[in-house]
Amino acid sequence: MTPKVTILGCGHSAGTPMIGNYWGACDPEEPKNRRTRSSIIVQSENTNLLIDTGPDLREQINRTDINRIDAVLYTHAHSDHISGIDELRVFRMKDRRETNIYGNAETINELEERYSYLFTTKHEGIYPKVLNSHIIKEHEFYSPYKIEDIDVVPYEQEHGTCKSMGYRFGDVAYSTDFLDLGQQALETLSGVKIWIADGCGYKMERNMVHATLDKLYQLNQVVQADKVYVSHLSQMMDYQTLKDELPDGFEPAYDGLVVNN
Template identity: 30%
Template sequence: MKITFLGTGNSQGIPIIGSKHPVCLSKNPKDQRLRSSVLIEKKKKFFLIDCGPDFRYQMLRSNHTRLDGILITHEHYDHIGGLEDIRPINVNMNNRSIPVYGLRRVLENIKKRFFYIFSSNSKKKTNIANVSIHEIDHYKNFFLLEHFKIFPLSIWHGALSILGFRIDNFAYITDANNIPIKTIQQLKNLDLLVLNVLRKKPKHPSHFTLFESLNIIDKISPKKTYLTHISHMLGFHEKIEKELPKNVHLAYDGLTINP
């Protein structure tokens, strides 16, 4: 399995438009972050987790031209805003429909935001994305995507129930500020954990601070962790990287890992 970080920034990305914050002015490419998303390659199949507004550029930059499925953590714009831009992917795959997986609430939100994709006349049009939607059942431990087992993970993002995902010994969690004990148990024996961190302080109502992320990592005890969904307020990549425990690293855009 190969993991590519397409983006590692928070909802605004880094740099923020008009910001004079030192991190936003940094010339280090590792301080320049698109909205968070990862591409997973397994046995020549490609799965995307979240499809944010930077999706088009992320796919161009990483030189990927196909998708076999999209997993959506939740319905916020920075996680679904790029769904319309999968049209060229459809064309590259002989207009094959791409399955999108999410909670019922999330899928209903997607159908409202992108109503023209799902209208009764949509099949007659060639200038819209071709997707099929698939509800993730909370009562099932896993679902199958291209014969691979995907384990949905219950996560809290403030007052919003969202999903993380586990595939084999890799797990991806973003936008969390609370992980239930049951989910902690589902995250044992990981080779690689990807976990969100927003900043050092102050405490945020819907995202982990660095202290909180490190505390969760201690509870899960993965072999290695990469932090993502990072804001400019965390600090410079190179500086923060030196402050982290030896098995914890900051992810950056374009990073590839083979867990």
């Protein structure tokens, strides 16, 4: 069964408006242009699985009325996807248990290095260990992987300067932060009904790290998703303008959208 997937944030690294209330091409009067940093939550009957912990995590959790996170799955270690990790301390204090986090080796190693204090108990227990890490190994990519009661299929993506991970949950897949996809990723995505995909490259001829809209159109000829929600949107991508520009089957994402209601 496909779990419920909610977009907590669909913004690019700086969010919209950017600091200083810079809206770029976005209409400040359109509520769907207010975008926090990219993250989704995947919910089964018994499990709340958070994908990434960006700098807006606290706001995202509070406005979605979630009071428990069972596990966190990371796409990659860029700051706009990880720097809210410290907020997970609150669940340690409140629920008195450690949170399991998952990701590829590069991501988990970087998290353990940058946020080492969250992975050990310090000062004789005054600051207890918050996180338990689990590396999804390369031989586990492209086949079903279980996190609590949620089935996920991890796939590797090209993100220009590093690899990122995409994740498929039944009929829904999440591909944030990618430039291009290889054959095995496309095979994993095949048959998905709803695909949330990074289109931050927008109408540029070329972007070094993010897919352009043309790239998404080309890839979806293979993936054949019924609906593609374009995400990781920049301040140059106004909601209504983008909605008008996109062809049938493509729509801009927005914060709070439940993609499979």
